[in-house]
Amino acid sequence: MTDRATGAERKIPADMGARTARRKAARFDSFPLKARRSAETTLLESVMRKSARLSPMSALAWIAPIWASLFVLDAVTGPLYSLNSAYLVPLCLTTWCFGRIAGLIAGTSAIVTTLHLSGFADQLSARATSITAAAAVWNASMLVLGVIFIILLVSAFRRAFDHESRNALMDPLTGLGNRRSFQREGKRQESSAARDRRILLCGVIDLDGFKAVNDQYGHAAGDEVLRIVAHALSASVRPYDITARLGGDEFAFCLTVRDEAAGERKSSSIHQALIAALETSQWRATCSLGAATGSDFEQAIRIADKIMYEAKSIKKSTAT
Structure with a gap:
């Protein structure tokens, strides 16, 4: 090698590269332990964030079975009307949150796999490797909690929706169905x-x-009086x-019989049961x-x- 100042040849020791490497390694070893660990942790967290953001398909792969399970569960336990607008907002929110969790899990798994395949894990300290493992365990725990949260949330909204549906089709005073329920069930x-x-x-x-x-x-x-009639009516049919209570003091019933003669006997029996129940009360x-x-x-x-x-x-208290 030529010296630019003097133009003379300068010899470089053969072990110059090895000495330089040892000197740099000694300089790195002289860094505070806390600083080295902080650098490793920062590197891992950065890679984890990037990998989690780049895994939407992995999140979708986790979400799709959950949605399929919900539809299967709903088809088994009741009609699909439960997945209506009352469920839309909470399910969208939980799906988004679960997608973020699934993305982070997929990203962490990709990091662990990449580190071990590339051999980079051998270059990290034991603490950095334990950080990665702890992150994987944490995210797996979040997956379990996310599934439990979604199941509980859907169950709560299902119960609330069923409760409101029953109230919308029930007379609150007598416990019988209302006019809307009577029309719907009559078609069935x-x-x-x-x-x-x-x-x-x-x-x-109709009450007389x-x-x-x-007034009295x-x-x-x-x-x-309305409750007495409702109880007697329910007890006299299958x-x-x-x-149903159609409104005010008006009630209705609908059932199936073999023929007209059986229908006449049944209607007469129902009327007699109602009259007997009203006669035992203190009101006329x-x-x-x-x-x-x-x-x-x-x-x-x-x-x-x-x-x-x-x-x-023509005459009150009659059955025709």
Whole structure:
């Protein structure tokens, strides 16, 4: 090698490269231990963040089975109407959070694999390797917690939605179905009757003297009369038959019978049970009942309503 100042040749020792390497290694070893560990930790955290951001497909691979499980669970336990707008916002939020967790898990797994395949893990200290392992364990724990959180959240919203659905279809005073529930269940009863080759028996009940009870004894007494009628009506039909309070002092029922004669006997039996229940109470109230049979639910309930008002105008406390 030529010296630029003097132009003379300068010899370089053969072990110059080795000495330089040893000198640099000694300089690195002289760094404070805390600084070296901090540098290693910073390197790992940086790689983890980048890898987690670059793993959306890994997150999707975790999310897809969860969504499939939810749909399967919902199909087994009830109709798919539960996954409606009431579920949309919380499920989207939990899916996003779970996606971030899954992405971090996938990124950490990729880091561990890359470090071991490249042999870079051998160049790190034991502490840096333990940091990576601890991160993998932590993220796996977050995965388990994320799954549990989603299951609990969906279950809570499912219970809340079912509770609101029941309240929307139930009369809060008597516990019977309301008009909306009666219309919906009546259509189902119509299909069931056609399938079993039976006919519908639909009846409408109206209380006689109910206004006088309210005026004389108060609304608390009127509510008690309504509950008595509701209990007697429910007790006089089968558990799967349809009963409802249509509004005010008007009730209705719908069930299936073999023929018109059986329907007439059943409607008379229901009316007698209601009269007996009202006579045992301390308030003077009776009821009128109109019933009709047929294969069409809406037509049968219209005829029953018309018959009930005709019977009420002729003589109260009758069944036709």
